[in-house]
Each structure stands twice: as C-alpha cells, then as structure tokens.
Amino acid sequence: MADALTGLGNWMFDDAVMAEKLPSAVVQRFNECLITGAPTLEDDQKVIADTMFTWARERGAIDFAHWFFPLRGGGGAVGGMLGAFKKDTLIDLEFGSKFVTKPMKACLPHERLFQGETDGSSFPNGGLRVTHSAAAFTTWDRASPPFVLDQCLYIPCAFVTHFGKCIDEKTPLLRSMDAVKQSGLRLLKAIGIGTDAKTMHSYLGWEQEFFVLSAESYKARPDLVNTGRTLFGKLPTRHQQGDLNYFQPVPGKVAQLLDIAQAEMLKVGCPMAVKHNEVAPGQHEMSPVFRTANVSCDSNVLFMEVMNREAAKLGLQVLFHEKPFAGINGSGKHANWSIGTDTGMNFFYPGKTEAGAKLYVTAIACLAYGLSQYNEMVRCTVAHSGNDHRLGAQEAPPAIISLYPGQGFEQHVESIVAGGDLLGYKAEKKKQETGCSAAMHIEANVEDRNRTAPFPFCGNRFEFRAVGSSQNCCLPVMVCNAVMSAGMAELAAKIEGGKSHRDAVAEMYKENKHVIFTGNGYSAEWPIEASKRGLPNLNTTPKAVATWSSDKNKKLFETLKIYTAEETEARQEVMYENYISSLCCEVDTMIQMVETGFLPACAKDLEKYKGFEKLGGKRKETYEAIVDQLSKLKDTYEKKPHSGLAAEATYLCDTVKPAMVALRAAVDKAEGVMEASLYPYPTYENMIYAH
Numbered sequence: 056m057a058d059a060l061t062g063l064g065n066w067m068f069d070d071a072v073m074a075e076k077l078p079s080a081v082v083q084r085f086n087e088c089l090i091t092g093a094p095t096l097e098d099d100q101k102v103i104a105d106t107m108f109t110w111a112r113e114r115g116a117i118d119f120a121h122w123f124f125p126l127r128g129g130g131g132a133v134g135g136m137l138g139a140f141k142k143d144t145l146i147d148l149e150f151g152s153k154f155v156t157k158p159m160k161a162c163l164p165h166e167r168l169f170q171g172e173t174d175g176s177s178f179p180n181g182g183l184r185v186t187h188s189a190a191a192f193t194t195w196d197r198a199s200p201p202f203v204l205d206q207c208l209y210i211p212c213a214f215v216t217h218f219g220k221c222i223d224e225k226t227p228l229l230r231s232m233d234a235v236k237q238s239g240l241r242l243l244k245a246i247g248i249g250t251d252a253k254t255m256h257s258y259l260g261w262e263q264e265f266f267v268l269s270a271e272s273y274k275a276r277p278d279l280v281n282t283g284r285t286l287f288g289k290l291p292t293r294h295q296q297g298d299l300n301y302f303q304p305v306p307g308k309v310a311q312l313l314d315i316a317q318a319e320m321l322k323v324g325c326p327m328a329v330k331h332n333e334v335a336p337g338q339h340e341m342s343p344v345f346r347t348a349n350v351s352c353d354s355n356v357l358f359m360e361v362m363n364r365e366a367a368k369l370g371l372q373v374l375f376h377e378k379p380f381a382g383i384n385g386s387g388k389h390a391n392w393s394i395g396t397d398t399g400m401n402f403f404y405p406g407k408t409e410a411g412a413k414l415y416v417t418a419i420a421c422l423a424y425g426l427s428q429y430n431e432m433v434r435c436t437v438a439h440s441g442n443d444h445r446l447g448a449q450e451a452p453p454a455i456i457s458l459y460p461g462q463g464f465e466q467h468v469e470s471i472v473a474g475g476d477l478l479g480y481k482a483e484k485k486k487q488e489t490g491c492s493a494a495m496h497i498e499a500n501v502e503d504r505n506r507t508a509p510f511p512f513c514g515n516r517f518e519f520r521a522v523g524s525s526q527n528c529c530l531p532v533m534v535c536n537a538v539m540s541a542g543m544a545e546l547a548a549k550i551e552g553g554k555s556h557r558d559a560v561a562e563m564y565k566e567n568k569h570v571i572f573t574g575n576g577y578s579a580e581w582p583i584e585a586s587k588r589g590l591p592n593l594n595t596t597p598k599a600v601a602t603w604s605s606d607k608n609k610k611l612f613e614t615l616k617i618y619t620a621e622e623t624e625a626r627q628e629v630m631y632e633n634y635i636s637s638l639c640c641e642v643d644t645m646i647q648m649v650e651t652g653f654l655p656a657c658a659k660d661l662e663k664y665k666g667f668e669k670l671g672g673k674r675k676e677t678y679e680a681i682v683d684q685l686s687k688l689k690d691t692y693e694k695k696p697h698s699g700l701a702a703e704a705t706y707l708c709d710t711v712k713p714a715m716v717a718l719r720a721a722v723d724k725a726e727g728v729m730e731a732s733l734y735p736y737p738t739y740e741n742m743i744y745a746h
C-alpha cells in the first residue's frame with residue numbers, strides 16, 4: 056500500500072503540474088480566464104489537452120471521462136450520491152486521412168476535454184428536458200483539476216441542457232461562487248477594506264460520517280440493499296448508552312479500509328485530515344483538509360466512490376444513509392464553510408488587525424441577514440427522506456435554522472445595535488489552568504462549541520451541521536453562498552446609499568438578530584421560543600420543499616444569476632420526486648419483508664408451542680398484530696392521491712409513514728420473543744458489532 060503521506064497530488068493535474076508542464080503564458084491566461092470567466096483560447100486548449108494526455112498516459116490512463124453530478128435528489132442513498140460518467144477511450148480518428156476509419160491515434164482532442172455531449176434523457180431534470188429533445192452537455196469545471204484514477208482521466212464537469220439550463224448539482228454551485236465574488240468585492244469596496252482583492256472564493260471542508268458493516272450481512276438485508284436503511288430491527292441491549300464507541304480505536308478491518316481510502320484520496324490531491332470512531336457502534340468519520348468549495352464537493356463524492364470500491368475488496372459495506380439504524384445515532388456530513396479573498400482575507404476570522412475585526416463583524420451581519428431572510432431556503436437544502444429521521448432528533452441540529460456566533464459575540468451584537476462601535480469584540484484565546492503540574496494550561500477558543508446549533512461558529516468558519524451523510528454538498532454550499540451574497544449585496548447597497556458602515560451593520564443586526572440563538576437547540580423550549588421569534592420549524596421534507604419555489608427565492612436566485620425561475624421550479628420537482636420514490640420503495644420493501652420473511656418465521660415459531668400454550672405466552676397475539684398492521688399499511692398506501700407531487704409527498708409523510716412506524720413496532724416486538732435462529736435476517740447485534 057502507498058504511504059499515505061507521500062505522493063501528494065501526483066495523480067491530479069493541479070496548479071503545480073500545470074506550472075511544471077505548461078508554458079507559463081498558457082498557465083497565466085488559463086488562470087485569468089478563471090477570474091474573468093472568458094473562454095480559454097483554442098490554441099491554449101490544444102496545448103493543455105496534449106499536455107494532459109501525455110501526463111495521464113504516464114499514469115497508465117487508457118480512458119477519459121467527463122464526471123458530473125446529475126440531479127438525483129436530496130440524499131438517502133445507500134452508497135451516497137455518486138458521480139455519473141461514461142468512459143471514452145483515449146483514441147481518436149486521425150482526421151484528414153483519406154481513409155475514413157484509419158489510421159487512429161491515441162490522443163485527447165482539446166474539444167473533447169473541454170466539452171462533451173451526451174443523451175441525457177434518463178437523468179432527472181424536473182421538466183427541463185423531454186425525451187424528444189434530449190441533448191445534454193458536459194463542460195469542464197476549469198477550477199477543479201482532472202485526476203487519474205483506475206486508469207481513467209476524470210474531468211470534473213458541469214452538466215447543462217441544449218439550452219444551457221442546469222440539470223446538475225455543480226452548475227448552480229459554480230454560479231453561486233461567482234455571486235460571492237461579485238457581492239463580496241462590492242462589499243469590500245463599500246467598506247474600504249481589502250480593496251486589493253481581485254477575486255473571492257468560498258471554501259468547504261466536509262466531515263463525513265458513515266457506518267461500516269460486513270458485506271455479507273448487508274446483502275442479507277433487503278431493506279439495506281433497497282433503501283439504505285433498516286426498516287425493521289430491535290436495538291441490542293447494549294447500544295450507545297455510554298457513548299463508548301466514540302474515539303475508541305477503529306477496529307482492525309475498518310482501520311485498514313480507512314488507511315487505504317486515505318492513501319487513495321491523497322493520490323488524487325485530497326489529503327485527509329482526520330479519521331476516528333463515532334458515537335454509535337459501527338460508526339466512523341473521516342474529514343479532509345478544506346479546499347475551494349467546488350473542488351471539495353468533488354472530493355467528497357470521490358471519497359464516497361473510493362470507500363464503496365475499497366470496502367467491497369475487503370468484504371465490507373459502507374452505509375452513507377442518514378439513519379441506517381433506528382434508535383442509535385444517524386450520520387451527518389458537517390459542511391465547514393467560509394469565504395475569503397485571493398489575498399488571504401477570511402471573512403469569518405476575527406483576526407488580529409482592526410480591519411480584520413471590522414470585516415468579521417460586518418460579514419456576520421450579512422450572514423445573519425441571509426439566514427433570517429432566506430431561512431426556509433437554507434432548510435430546504437437538507438430536506439430529504441433520509442434526513443427526516445435525523446433533524447430534531449436529539450443527535451442532530453433541529454429543523455429550525457438559527458445562527459450561533461458565540462455568546463460573547465451575541466453580546467457584542469447587542470452593543471452595536473444599541474449604538475456601540477463595530478470594534479471591541481475581544482477575539483483573543485482564553486488561558487485556562489488544568490489544575491495539575493504535568494499538563495500545561497490550555498488556550499481555549501474565543502467561543503465555545505455548540506453542537507446543538509445548525510450553524511455554529513468554529514473559529515475561522517461556520518459549520519452547517521444539518522447536511523445529511525449521503526448528500527452531495529453542492530446544494531447546501533450553493534445556498535450558503537447565495538444567502539451570504541444576498542447579505543453582502545444588501546449591506547453594500549445601504550452603504551452606497553449613504554449610510555455609514557457602522558449604522559448599516561447595526562441596522563442589519565437589528566432587523567435580523569432574531570436568527571441568532573446561543574442556547575441549547577435540543578431543548579424543548581427552543582421550538583417555542585423560535586416560533587415567538589417568527590422562525591419557521593419545517594420539521595418534514597414536504598413542509599420544507601413546499602417553500603422552495605417562493606417568489607422571494609426565485610427572485611434572489613434570478614438576481615444572483617444562480618437559477619432562472621424555471622430552474623428553481625425544476626429543482627423543487629426533483630426534490631419531491633426523490634422523496635416520493637424513496638418512501639414508496641421503503642413501503643414496498645416493508646411489505647415484501649413481512650410477507651416473505653417475518654410472517655413465515657412467526658408461523659414456524661408458533662408451531663413449536665402447540666400443546667405448550669402456556670410457554671407460548673402472548674406470542675400468538677404479538678404475531679397476529681403484525682398481520683393487522685400490515686393490512687393497515689397496505690390500505691393506507693393504496694389510497695395514495697395522484698393529484699400532484701406536493702399532495703402525494705404530504706400524504707406519504709403524514710399518513711403512510713405512521714402506518715410504517717406501527718408495522719415496524721409490531722415486527723420489532725415479535726423479534727423480542729421469537730426464537731433467535733428463526734429471525735430471518737441479520738439482527739442489529741449481528742450487524743453493528745461485526746468487527
């Protein structure tokens with residue numbers, strides 16, 4: 056196995072490779088295009104494609120692939136929301152020859168590096184494309200370097216229709232990064248700070264949680280295979296009562312998997328930063344060093360792909376679903392997000408200079424504006440069937456979106472609103488004694504951590520904690536960028552209109568500070584308090600998704616050039632479709648497992664007690680309750696309305712889901728009395744304590 060600390064980016068065509076292999080004028084023009092958005096000159100395209108071809112061949116590539124992220128909905132997938140690609144061989148016709156098909160040569164034609172065309176009719180599009188006009192195009196995201204993996208040159212791409220409408224996750228993210236640049240630079244100019252910046256970036260560092268099982272037990276569970284989560288199963292008597300699994304040594308085979316993934320990711324330019332055991336038995340986490348948002352979103356998808364592939368080689372299965380096991384913690388994907396300039400100014404780092412401190416206070420005012428004015432929009436980015444089991448369940452942030460900038464900062468906001476200066480927030484670390492001579496004092500961060508908040512401050516970034524583990528990060532990060540851009544534009548407009556910097560910031564806080572909450576987000580009081588403050592509590596996916604295409608949202612997306620109104624509506628349709636299809640698949644799987652697995656097992660078990668009725672106890676009633684609940688579920692499910700996506704999703708959520716819960720409860724009760732060897736599937740105990 057490769058050493059996990061060497062060979063950084065050897066297999067990625069990144070800045071360093073470009074600087075080494077390409078004429079410097081080509082590199083300079085390429086980078087300028089990334090700032091201006093201008094197309095790369097055709098002659099430069101040729102040089103880049105030829106150089107990339109030679110470089111990829113040296114690494115054994117025989118194919119290349121445009122790699123993109125179709126709109127496959129929110130989340131809840133077994134192996135995570137993966138990328139799409141088809142492999143094209145690195146061989147092309149030698150045009151100009153009098154023979155039509157010969158000779159051929161190995162090469163990467165520049166037009167095929169920069170653009171691809173495909174029949175996209177089977178990708179979800181929310182009505183943006185119909186089968187009789189199915190052309191779709193992939194175009195290289197020039198800000199995300201290609202890489203070689205498994206003898207294939209991967210080219211990260213945006214994916215649009217014949218008419219340039221986005222039908223993927225990546226395109227809106229890239230558009231939102233442009234929006235950050237535009238409003239960010241405008242704000243800097245208005246406040247006269249960091250005006251030498253030429254461009255701005257948004258950054259992402261994800262923390263990926265997941266479960267690892269043996270492939271054998273995974274394959275023996277139709278619910279895991281079909282829906283990504285267990286639809287039945289009783290908790291073992293020891294589960295996570297003592298949080299004993301947290302930070303324990305990673306068990307042998309899983310540790311091997313994590314080490315391999317770490318080395319593979321490093322090769323393709325993604326150094327992993329952290330790996331550890333999580334709270335639930337069988338649960339783990341890995342996290343990379345943060346990068347620009349588009350590159351980091353790519354690397355997260357790649358991570359899920361690499362994990363799936365490497366786990367299979369070791370006889371393991373990774374579960375990226377948000378809630379594979381009822382009763383123990385689910386999996387999230389914290390999106391650590393920040394924005395900053397090309398000159399190195401981080402908007403969310405209080406810093407040591409006066410300018411940095413002012414910018415920090417200003418930036419958080421913009422973020423508070425974004426989160427309060429577009430609260431529902433932020434909520435929608437994490438709304439899907441998988442996450443409905445997590446959000447608000449005492450292990451993940453609530454479905455109420457609030458901002459946690461720290462308690463000290465909250466006081467500072469009050470003082471600004473009361474007329475105080477923007478400066479004065481003490482961002483110094485605090486010295487705390489440990490009380491013993493061997494262990495030195497600690498330097499505590501300026502603000503404490505708040506694990507119950509969906510959007511806490513973490514020293515130099517905000518951590519959007521509500522993102523689901525199987526999700527593609529593009530949508531949540533796109534919306535962070537969008538609402539931040541909205542705030543920055545709003546504040547810049549106030550100052551350009553004649554308000555002083557201080558007064559404009561104070562006004563922003565005054566109007567939006569109700570979104571700031573520094574208390575316990577898991578407490579029963581918070582939803583009550585949030586409702587008093589007018590913050591929405593969209594606690595199910597259908598409730599959240601219903602708000603997505605509001606006029607306000609459409610207007611913002613249009614102003615920021617992220618989505619047209621039609622694209623916003625298409626995205627909503629895809630969210631509904633994904634929710635409906637995953638719920639329907641769960642119901643069908645439940646019915647089948649009960650009929651083909653649980654009922655036969657119950658019958659066999661009862662058989663043993665013929666003539667021993669007293670020993671049988673309440674088994675008969677317990678098992679018969681399953682039949683009753685099954686028929687209730689079927690009846691309810693059959694009455695599903697066909698009067699539109701919103702009605703169907705709402706019915707599934709409000710009426711069918713409770714029937715699923717009741718059927719599950721009946722089956723899990725039966726598991727508690729059934730002879731162990733008759734239980735037809737691997738149990739929770741078998742699965743989560745496999746290693």
Ligand code: ADP
Nearest residue numbers: 258259260261342343344345391392393515516
């Ligand atoms: P935690 O302390 O919450 O467990 P980790 O150390 O596991 O966090 O992961 C934090 C993530 O945040 C890493 O991916 C790290 O690279 C990333 N990160 C650090 N600084 C920034 C920043 N300024 N912007 C975005 N992400 C960042």
Ligand code: MG
Nearest residue numbers: 262389391518
């Ligand atoms: Mg974290």
